[in-house]
Amino acid sequence: MRIAVDAMGGDYAPEEIVKGVLKAAAASPEVDLKLVGQKTRIQPFLPNSLPSNLSLVEASEIVEMDEHPANAVRKKKDSSIVVATRLVRQGEADAVVSAGSTGAQMAAALLGLGRIKGIERPAIATVLPTAGGGKLILDVGANLDASPEQLCQYGLMGSVYAEKILGIPKPKVGLLNIGSEEGKGNDLTQKAYDLLKKAPLNFLGNVEGRDVPYGRADVVVCEGFVGNVLLKTAEGLAGVLFEQIKEKITSTAVRKLGALAVKPGLKEIAQMMDYAEYGGAPLLGVNGISIICHGSSKNKAIFNAIRVARECVQIRLIEQIQGNLP
Incomplete structure (x- = not known):
């Protein structure tokens, strides 16, 4: 090789x-x-x-x-x-x-x-650390706009990658939307929902932005503009939270003593949320x-x-x- x-x-x-x-x-x-x-x-x-x-x-x-x-x-x-x-x-x-x-x-x-x-179009896939382990987001920037057919293809490609590389059996595929109910969203997501529902996938349905960090879906499908905003927002939020936690738990002598007790747990969380653990993802x-x-x-x-x-x-x-x- x-x-x-x-x-x-x-x-x-x-x-x-x-x-x-x-x-x-x-x-x-x-x-x-x-x-x-x-x-x-x-x-x-x-x-x-x-x-x-x-x-x-x-x-x-x-x-x-x-x-x-x-x-x-x-x-x-x-x-x-x-x-x-x-x-x-x-x-x-x-x-x-x-x-x-x-x-x-x-x-x-x-x-x-x-x-x-x-x-029709390739998609940039990225593994996003979540509470449920690494989950796949695509597209995160290859194409700012997408058609319903292209979103369905993203779901198919992402499902193969999640199963074969991430080791997730029958990965749950979710469509990023503003609500979880069927019929939510704009014309693009409504048409994409119908295609994904008929595709040979373990289609979960719509997932909201707040569902993503919990790892509700193994594969999250969206157009590149939305996906890139989601990714950058998640990275920024994680960075701010860790900075604030570090600052607050070391702000006084008493808190520093307490910080020693929680340090191993914080290290485990940091490792779980570290993108370096996943290395990279393919241009699918x-x-x-x-x-x-x-x-x-x-x-x-x-x-x-x-x-x-x-x-x-x-x-x-x-x-x-x-x-x-x-």
């Missing part, structure tokens, strides 16, 4: 990316890892002797976060994300992993790999494995993203999705 990793993408690239890849190389000697990027910037973080299953692939350009994704991908043919995706297209890698510009990764995948036959619907990581991913997240890529290849995710399309 061969996995290409974009060494130049992400807030902490290339150092944290390289660290994560080195961990993965040690943990999975059977996987051939390819670090793609500017060798002169990568090499200072590598050991004198490379692991036998790690190689460098030169890519002279970088797609910056403030660049227009599609334009940058078209102009920068030698950028790390384009070169890494090209390795997959040419059969030199089985998957690509990146924490760089999500828009650029999507553009590179669409232009370089194309869509799975029958899929493209004809190849392309794993998208959080922009602020550090080595732990990259290590786990490589694990996810490996699992997607092992279960033949593309074929699994094709086999579940009506």
Whole structure:
């Protein structure tokens, strides 16, 4: 198995990316890892002797976060994300992993790999930590708008991923809406509800935003605009809550003593809510494995993203999705 990793993408690239890849190389000697990027910037973080299953692939350009994704991908043919995706297209890698510009990764995948036959638009899936474990949200930004048919396809693809990768048997699929009753919502969600109800899915029905953190649905379906707002709001709220808890329980000497007693429990909660535990999630619907990581991913997240890529290849995710399309 061969996995290409974009060494130049992400807030902490290339150092944290390289660290994560080195961990993965040690943990999975059977996987051939390819670090793609500017060798002169990568090499200072590598050991004198490379692991036998790690190689460098030169890519002279970088797609910056403030660049227009599609334009940058078209102009920068030698950028790390384009070169890494090209390795997959040419059969030199089985998957690509990146924490760089999500828009650029999507553009590179669409232009370089194309869509799975029958899929109208790909969707960015992300695993959201909840009280019930990691749950899948899609779409979270690939397409700001979607048709009812596309939302139904998101549900089908998400259900396959949740079952095969997250290990959830018969995953419950929910449609994000403003009410739980059938008939709620706008024209889009009402039509999507009817399609999802008829699809070969374990369709739960509508779920509200407050249901998501409790993990009521294993797969939450929505258009990219709503999904991205949901994701960013959840991230911000979690950050604020942990900051406030830390501040309040250490504000006095007495509270600091009490904090020692609850510290183990807080650590467990923090670990459960840590996106790095899930690493990354695929761009579902493209004809190849392309794993998208959080922009602020550090080595732990990259290590786990490589694990996810490996699992997607092992279960033949593309074929699994094709086999579940009506």
